[in-house]
Amino acid sequence: MVTILPKNGATGVDTNGTLKISAASGKLSGIAVTGDDGSKIDGTMSGDGSSWTPTGALHTGTKYSVVATATDTQGKAVTDRSSFTTLTPSATNIANFNVNPGDTYGVGMEVSLNFTSVVADAYKASVLKAVTVTADPAVDVQGHWFGNSRLDFRPQDYWAPGTKVTLHLHLNGVRTGQTGYGKQDKDVSFSIGRYQVSVADNSAHTLTIYSGPGVVRKKLPASLGDPDHTTYNGKMVISEKDPTVDMNSQTVGLGNAYRIKDVPHGMRLTTSGTFVHGNYWRPASVFGSENTSHGCVGLRDVQGGGDPSTPAAWFYNASLIGDVVQVVNSPDRIVSPDNGLNGWNMSWSAWTSN
Missing domain, CATH: 2.60.40.3780 (Immunoglobulin-like)
Structure with a gap:
């Protein structure tokens, strides 16, 4: 029977x-x-x-x-x-993800997976079915493929503060190519913290920090990209925070323009090298009045970053990975959505059209 x-x-x-x-x-x-x-x-x-x-x-x-x-x-x-x-596959495809269990992130955090091997087009749908992101309180979260090895997730709008988010990886046995299969089977949960979105105004030379929509917490004098090295427009998400960053112009295609080994209070905004960071080598008078950087958002600081009263130290201590920094009024283009965790620059319809 x-x-x-x-x-x-x-x-x-x-x-x-x-x-x-x-x-x-x-x-x-x-x-x-x-x-x-x-x-x-x-x-x-x-x-x-x-x-x-x-x-x-x-x-x-x-x-x-x-x-x-x-x-x-x-x-x-x-x-x-x-x-x-x-079967035991001859090749295993691992999804490296950017969130840590139990950590707290800003309202613009995107969950990003980078696969160790390409995912063939024929298997993208099954991978997307096996990887999901859920939220409490519930909100629709969708994935978007950037090429064949990167898959990012976000809701339509910024996360609500206090949201509990879980990445569900059920990739074990899911085929990703002719010989490749996934192996991971785990859940990773994290939290969304308070609301903080900042706006860097290229024309006003300011960085305004909002603690709620339309609610100004603080305004800091800033210096953005000079006319020959303009700063990207658009919404950019802090993806890394480092007390000190070694900045070498050769790594961003600018030859021998600079090499500063001890840039304080670095907060990465793009993969290509845009940061919000402290600046101790320019006179204090340029912040709030002149754009002098090579494309970053510079804030006044001291060498070594040891003065907590400086604007750069204050912003660094007030920021979470996942916070949004939006640049406006720059003559440059909108940042590419895959240059960092910057999918917020895509419409929801474009994001969901995999």
């Missing part, structure tokens, strides 16, 4: 599309699929109760035991058992 595929004792079984349970007559009334790694496989029953298939991928290199029961129209139950072992 009950048929279980693959057959009992099978080895090297693919993790996708091979497990199928059916009843020739009657209805399936109970299915249990458990792995020797402790995993339990959920599935979907057909409308007439005659067949069952798993809702996700099986784990790689795992021996599964199946117990399936079917009941006929007279109420007679028949149970069948089977076991099989899934």
Whole structure:
């Protein structure tokens, strides 16, 4: 009465599309699929109760035991058992992610995954199904592919302060290429902190910090990119914080323009090298009156960063990874959404059109 595929004792079984349970007559009334790694496989029953298939991928290199029961129209139950072992892939694709369990981030934090190998176009949909981000209070969170190895997640608008966010990685057994499979199966939870969004005005030479929409907390004098090295416009998210940064112009394609090994209070805004940072080598008079940087947002500081009363130290101590810094009134273009965690510069319709 009950048929279980693959057959009992099978080895090297693919993790996708091979497990199928059916009843020739009657209805399936109970299915249990458990792995020797402790995993339990959920599935979907057909409308007439005659067949069952798993809702996700099986784990790689795992021996599964199946117990399936079917009941006929007279109420007679028949149970069948089977076991099989899934394949061990020749290549494993790991998703490196940018959030730490238990940490607190700003309202603009994007969850970003970078895969160690490319994800083929044919398997992007199944990967996106296996990786999800949920929030409490609930909000719609969607993923967007940047190329074939980066997958970012964000809601339509900034996170609400106090939101609890969980990244669900259920990639074990999910195919990512002809020979590559995912391996991770874990949840990573973190929190969203207070609201802080700052606006760096290229024309006014200021950095205004908002503690709520339209609520100014502080305004700091700043110096942005000079006319030959303008600062990107757009919304940029702080992705790293470092007390001291070694800044070398050669790493950003500017030749031997500068090499400052002890730039204090560095907060990265783009992968290409845009920072908010302290500046001790310019006179205090330029902040608030003149743009003198090579594209960064500079704030007055002292060498070594040891004075907590300086604007740079204050902003560094007040900021979280995930806070947004928006540059306005610059003659430069809008920052590319994949240059850092800057997907907020895409419309929601563009973000969700994978």
